[in-house]
Amino acid sequence: MKxxxxxxxxxxxxMMLTGSFYPSSGLKYLYExxxxxxxxxxxxxxxxxxxxxxxxxQNEAKELIEYIQKQNVHTIKxxxxxxxxAEIAIELFKQLEKTNISVEYCFLDGTPCIKLPYLxxxxxxxKFNQIxxxxxxxxxxxxxxxxxxKKIARGNIENLRPMxxxxxxxxxxxxxxxxxxxxxxxxxxxxxxxxxxxxxxxxFFYGKEEKAYKTCYRGVKKAYPQSNSIxxxxxxxxxxxxxxx
Numbered sequence: 376m377k378x379x380x381x382x383x384x385x386x387x388x389x390m391m392l393t394g395s396f397y398p399s400s401g402l403k404y405l406y407e408x409x410x411x412x413x414x415x416x417x418x419x420x421x422x423x424x425x426x427x428x429x430x431x432x433q434n435e436a437k438e439l440i441e442y443i444q445k446q447n448v449h450t451i452k453x454x455x456x457x458x459x460x461a462e463i464a465i466e467l468f469k470q471l472e473k474t475n476i477s478v479e480y481c482f483l484d485g486t487p488c489i490k491l492p493y494l495x496x497x498x499x500x501x502k503f504n505q506i507x508x509x510x511x512x513x514x515x516x517x518x519x520x521x522x523x524x525k526k527i528a529r530g531n532i533e534n535l536r537p538m539x540x541x542x543x544x545x546x547x548x549x550x551x552x553x554x555x556x557x558x559x560x561x562x563x564x565x566x567x568x569x570x571x572x573x574x575x576x577x578x579f580f581y582g583k584e585e586k587a588y589k590t591c592y593r594g595v596k597k598a599y600p601q602s603n604s605i606x607x608x609x610x611x612x613x614x615x616x617x618x619x620x
Contacts, residue, residue, distance in 0.1 A: 376438045377419040387452035394458030401541035422553030429553040436467040453480040461486035469567035491562040500558040510546035566598040574601035
């Protein structure tokens with residue numbers, strides 16, 4: 376795993392975790408607004424650069440902890456995770472309980488938090504491989520006009536450009552093994568246990584139009600009844616902050 380620190384380490388610390396197949400540079404639309412007031416740590420997942428392989432969210436979280444311990448960090452203002460990155464964020468939040476590092480908030484944007492059957496995961500692995508293979512051959516404008524991307528964008532494809540451009544770069548490095556493991560990470564969530572006080576630090580954000588809200592939120596609220604929920608009408612997966620900034 377690679378890391379980038381943006382801002383002053385003396386400022387409140389935010390860890391920012393991207394979604395599946397997505398590079399840390401894709402969060403620029405968020406961290407550009409935050410870098411003067413916060414210190415931002417942005418990991419580049421294994422598998423998203425040459426000679427590396429994504430394995431599990433548990434291993435990614437472990438490497439994150441090893442890194443921040445080397446930075447002599449004792450307090451994290453917020454862990455921010457998008458999509459699969461939100462699942463890694465929850466795993467990180469859990470593993471940090473065994474350290475002397477405290478976390479004030481855990482903000483989880485579009486978290487899948489679902490356990491799907493083998494055949495569905497196999498289908499999604501096939502679809503992801505298809506999409507990433509096309510991304511290796513097409514330019515960004517061609518990708519934005521793909522049927523699936525138009526469906527996700529709900530008619531506002533330009534809103535997705537800041538997300539698609541960096542993703543097209545990551546696609547060049549992703550091996551089939553990394554894609555398979557990220558698919559497994561995304562769709563095999565085990566809901567780590569947290570006490571009521573810790574759950575209260577968790578904020579789940581969903582656009583009302585995203586599939587993660589429609590299929591996953593009920594399980595989230597059952598597992599973490601003391602967590603906080605924020606909903607945005609009319610927005611799809613990860614769209615609100617993308618448009619807002």
